[in-house]
Amino acid sequence: MKMKNLLIATVRSLSKNKMRTFLTMLGIIIGVASVIAMLAIGQGSKQSIQAQISTLGTNVLMIWPQASSTGGVRMEAGSSQKMTLEDVTAISDRCPAVAYVTPQVRTSGQLVNGNMNWRTSVFGVYPNYFEIRNLRLSSGSLFSMNDDRSATKVCVIGQTVVTNLFGVNADPIGSFIRINKIPFKIIGITEKKGQNAFGQDQDDMVIAPFSTVQKRMMAITHIQSMLASAKTESLIPTASQEITEVLKAKRNLGPSEDPDFTIRTQTDIANTATATSGILTILLATIASISLLVGGIGIMNIMLVSVTERTREIGIRMSVGARGRDVLLQFLFEALLISLLGGFIGVTLGVLVSQLIANILSWPVTITIQSILMSFIFSSAIGIFFGWYPARKAASLNPIDALRYE
Amino acid sequence: MHRRCKEVEAVAGEDIDMNKAIISVKALVKIYKMGDVEVHALRGVNTDIMKDDFVAIMGKSGSGKSTFMNIIGCLDVPTRGQYLLDGVDVSSLTKDQLANLRNHKIGFVFQSFNLLSRTSALENVELPLMYNKKITSREMRERSLNALEAVGLADRAHHFPNQLSGGEQQRVAIARSLVNNPVVILADEPTGNLDTRTSLEVMGIFQKLNQQGITIVIVTHEADIAAYTKRNISFRDGRIIKAIEVDKPRNAAEELALMPVIVEEDDL
Numbered sequence A: 001m002k003m004k005n006l007l008i009a010t011v012r013s014l015s016k017n018k019m020r021t022f023l024t025m026l027g028i029i030i031g032v033a034s035v036i037a038m039l040a041i042g043q044g045s046k047q048s049i050q051a052q053i054s055t056l057g058t059n060v061l062m063i064w065p066q067a068s069s070t071g072g073v074r075m076e077a078g079s080s081q082k083m084t085l086e087d088v089t090a091i092s093d094r095c096p097a098v099a100y101v102t103p104q105v106r107t108s109g110q111l112v113n114g115n116m117n118w119r120t121s122v123f124g125v126y127p128n129y130f131e132i133r134n135l136r137l138s139s140g141s142l143f144s145m146n147d148d149r150s151a152t153k154v155c156v157i158g159q160t161v162v163t164n165l166f167g168v169n170a171d172p173i174g175s176f177i178r179i180n181k182i183p184f185k186i187i188g189i190t191e192k193k194g195q196n197a198f199g200q201d202q203d204d205m206v207i208a209p210f211s212t213v214q215k216r217m218m219a220i221t222h223i224q225s226m227l228a229s230a231k232t233e234s235l236i237p238t239a240s241q242e243i244t245e246v247l248k249a250k251r252n253l254g255p256s257e258d259p260d261f262t263i264r265t266q267t268d269i270a271n272t273a274t275a276t277s278g279i280l281t282i283l284l285a286t287i288a289s290i291s292l293l294v295g296g297i298g299i300m301n302i303m304l305v306s307v308t309e310r311t312r313e314i315g316i317r318m319s320v321g322a323r324g325r326d327v328l329l330q331f332l333f334e335a336l337l338i339s340l341l342g343g344f345i346g347v348t349l350g351v352l353v354s355q356l357i358a359n360i361l362s363w364p365v366t367i368t369i370q371s372i373l374m375s376f377i378f379s380s381a382i383g384i385f386f387g388w389y390p391a392r393k394a395a396s397l398n399p400i401d402a403l404r405y406e
Numbered sequence B: 001m002h003r004r005c006k007e008v009e010a011v012a013g014e015d016i017d018m019n020k021a022i023i024s025v026k027a028l029v030k031i032y033k034m035g036d037v038e039v040h041a042l043r044g045v046n047t048d049i050m051k052d053d054f055v056a057i058m059g060k061s062g063s064g065k066s067t068f069m070n071i072i073g074c075l076d077v078p079t080r081g082q083y084l085l086d087g088v089d090v091s092s093l094t095k096d097q098l099a100n101l102r103n104h105k106i107g108f109v110f111q112s113f114n115l116l117s118r119t120s121a122l123e124n125v126e127l128p129l130m131y132n133k134k135i136t137s138r139e140m141r142e143r144s145l146n147a148l149e150a151v152g153l154a155d156r157a158h159h160f161p162n163q164l165s166g167g168e169q170q171r172v173a174i175a176r177s178l179v180n181n182p183v184v185i186l187a188d189e190p191t192g193n194l195d196t197r198t199s200l201e202v203m204g205i206f207q208k209l210n211q212q213g214i215t216i217v218i219v220t221h222e223a224d225i226a227a228y229t230k231r232n233i234s235f236r237d238g239r240i241i242k243a244i245e246v247d248k249p250r251n252a253a254e255e256l257a258l259m260p261v262i263v264e265e266d267d268l
């Protein structure tokens, strides 16, 4: 059979059976579109979580005075030694992998500006906290270590606080507010950061010099936790190791004894979050594979239901001189054309649906080439197989048996 | 393949020995096996059908007529026996060669028409030419229209089978069977589903084609129909029991011209 005639026969056959063509394509379209959309949602949320985790800071390590509960019995509250500034000094002196370390205290504060009220967290930290957390100021300036030494009553506030105490677009630099009745001068405003991975507003906080918060607001002598950063990402484990050794030494704990403090690194957090979003992706992928399967079964059904009609058609074609190969090639072309067309529409639809989800539900989506290829290849394979398989059987019959087929 | 086409043309030409057997079968046996049961449909058939002959195969239902036709039409294979089509031993051919034979030398007309549904008369007639590599699209169109013309359906070229009467569908099927210039046209009860007048029209077409040099074999159990052919072969229980020359074949075209007009309205 001439290639041209083969193409003519293929196109004629498809256009003569519009319903069958459409239903077969529908199976492919649904399968492909849902896989693309589902995986786009999963992949998108994974990437947005990773992006948000990076807003934690650069190479961050969190240290707090409580034994980790994992791998053992949680110690009683009193059994762990409180952390002091000596620990901070020891870490900054004796841990070469650590770039910055800051003590951290946190209390809740009632903020008052005239008749405006706002309740939020107040953090007491060293200025290098901004380096560790990658925080920047959108206006004003940062307090210094001198401010810390003299426990100056100055603070840097987030955008949410500005809005709630001064109104939208206000410039409160140099203004005074009262935090738990203590007057503070606002010297800086942090850059807007939005929500973090856990849905918290990162612009809703006050940052003040460590000593100011520790002594003037909380009246305590210890520190609640420490925040450090490793010099490079690859030094995070080393930094963690060094800090563990220094703190253990200070607490007279032997190398084999369990520490009474916990160090969590940014890598740990990222891993946990990625694992969570990985589960989401698996869930979505499962749904997608089910729709792929349902689409596949649809294709299979239509192909098998039309076997009788098609077998007779094959009988007719063979009785006028078609060779088995001619018939098979035509059916293969039909299936190929349906699959390609359906796949193409499916990809388009999948991309559109993903964009729609992104726009309407403001859910992050990332369309991956793999999802397109995978779904496309899978549905095409089903379409082609079930288009070809009955044809292969029919083409191997005597023409008369194909004609008599019921 | 090229050479075989040449052969076809040579055979269809006028300069061929009139005594040459187009179809020659010897001790043809066909046994259908259905589980443990064996049906002996043909029990040793011997016959020769010559060039330019017009043969009617007769016999009761179940006597093996269709089985015989299917085998000589290369739609089925015999269990035993020899079959020479136009001098070629068919049993030695591969499936593809058989397909080629069906395409170039045989035109088959079925009782149930076997047209492709949702496909115009013209496209149905074109079907055999689609599998003929030598033919251009233009030739295909021309020859198909000519074939439709020959069966008097030029004006129905773009009708679908479900828009055509039984007689018209059968004429489309005949056009399809002759479009590839076959050596022989085989028709299994071509008038079986048709009324008297339409049957007469179909027989008229066959007679015309036969006059143009195409060998024709039809199956019929109606003596009336067989009277329009040149030779009658009778089957019983898978054997040929009688073969007679028809004394004076009736002429379908003439009789049709004499038929009252009122019947024609019925048919429409």
Ligand SMILES: Nc1ncnc2c1ncn2[C@@H]1O[C@H](COP(=O)(O)OP(=O)(O)O)[C@@H](O)[C@H]1O
Residues within 6 Å of the ligand: B032, B033, B034, B039, B040, B041, B059, B060, B061, B062, B063, B064, B065, B066, B067, B068
């Ligand atoms: N495909 C088949 N399978 C089994 N038996 C068959 C088949 N085709 C025909 N037969 C049997 O073979 C015999 C001859 O059938 P057939 O050639 O169709 O007769 P006719 O056309 O003369 O009526 C019958 O007994 C019929 O039942």
Ligand SMILES: [Mg+2]
Residues within 6 Å of the ligand: B065, B066, B067
């Ligand atoms: Mg029969």
